[in-house]
Amino acid sequence: xxxxxxxxxxxxxxxxxxKSLKCEQHMGHRAMYWYKQKAKKPPxxxxxxxxxxxxxxxxxxxxxxxxxxNSSLLNLHLHALQPEDSALYxxxxxxxxxxxxxxxxxxxxxxxxxVV
Amino acid sequence: xxxxxxxxxxxxxxxxxxxAFNCTYSNSASQSFFWYRQDCRKEPKLLxxxxxxxxxxxRFTAQLNRASQYISLLIRDSKLSDSATYLCVVRSIxxxxxxxxxxxxxTQLTVLP
Numbered sequence: 001x002x003x004x005x006x007x008x009x010x011x012x013x014x015x016x017x018x019k020s021l022k023c024e025q026h027m028g029h030r031a032m033y034w035y036k037q038k039a040k041k042p043p044x045x046x047x048x049x050x051x052x053x054x055x056x057x058x059x060x061x062x063x064x065x066x067x068x069x070n071s072s073l074l075n076l077h078l079h080a081l082q083p084e085d086s087a088l089y090x091x092x093x094x095x096x097x098x099x100x101x102x103x104x105x106x107x108x109x110x111x112x113x114x115v116v
Numbered sequence: 117x118x119x120x121x122x123x124x125x126x127x128x129x130x131x132x133x134x135x136a137f138n139c140t141y142s143n144s145a146s147q148s149f150f151w152y153r154q155d156c157r158k159e160p161k162l163l164x165x166x167x168x169x170x171x172x173x174x175r176f177t178a179q180l181n182r183a184s185q186y187i188s189l190l191i192r193d194s195k196l197s198d199s200a201t202y203l204c205v206v207r208s209i210x211x212x213x214x215x216x217x218x219x220x221x222x223t224q225l226t227v228l229p
Contacts, residue, residue: 026215035218042203042219043160056216060170090159104150105217 006108021076023091032074035090081115122220139187139204148207195228
């Protein structure tokens with residue numbers, strides 16, 4: 001099973017709403033990532049969790065709040081978003097072993113978010 | 117200077133053509149290198165890892181030059197189904213043991229009938 005599952009696939013929310021994006025993997029990967037991708041741009045890293053601890057926060061505004069309840073799950077809580085936050089939000093996972101260099105990341109299909 | 121740079125293209129080539137993409141990276145401590153492919157409105161998918169000795173997978177050949185901090189992808193006998201955006205991806209250690217993937221801006225390829 002080399003699958004990363006994201007829900008929902010599409011989300012429309014108002015600027016005062018609170019919503020959550022969910023990501024799940026059962027590959028035993030210990031690193032999980034959130035990326036944001038705008039149209040015709042590459043994915044931009046938001047957060048990295050390594051062994052269920054937040055390792056990297058790329059200066060993401062506090063209206064985005066990640067959570068890693070266990071090694072298989074990663075959430076992204078959204079609150080008071082702006083229309084410019086509309087984008088494709090991609091979750092990824094990879095092994096994070098110090099002796100394994102060429103470990104690729106597997107991506108979920110993404111959540112296409114529209115903020116109105 | 118961007119950490120990972122690619123020629124954005126677009127590359128429009130006829131079926132059967134050979135096309136090459138280049139990528140340069142600025143972090144000399146980068147550890148792992150990949151080419152991903154992304155179709156329109158889909159997630160990125162791994163095309164191939166790039167090894168120091170160079171590697172080939174069917175019509176695709178990847179090369180790495182650590183001294184020049186340069187990665188390449190060669191596609192031979194291109195097919196219509198090769199039309200996509202090709203992303204050069206570099207992995208480096210950030211804080212602690214966490215590794216992050218940094219994406220180039222992507223090169224758009226269209227193979228024409």
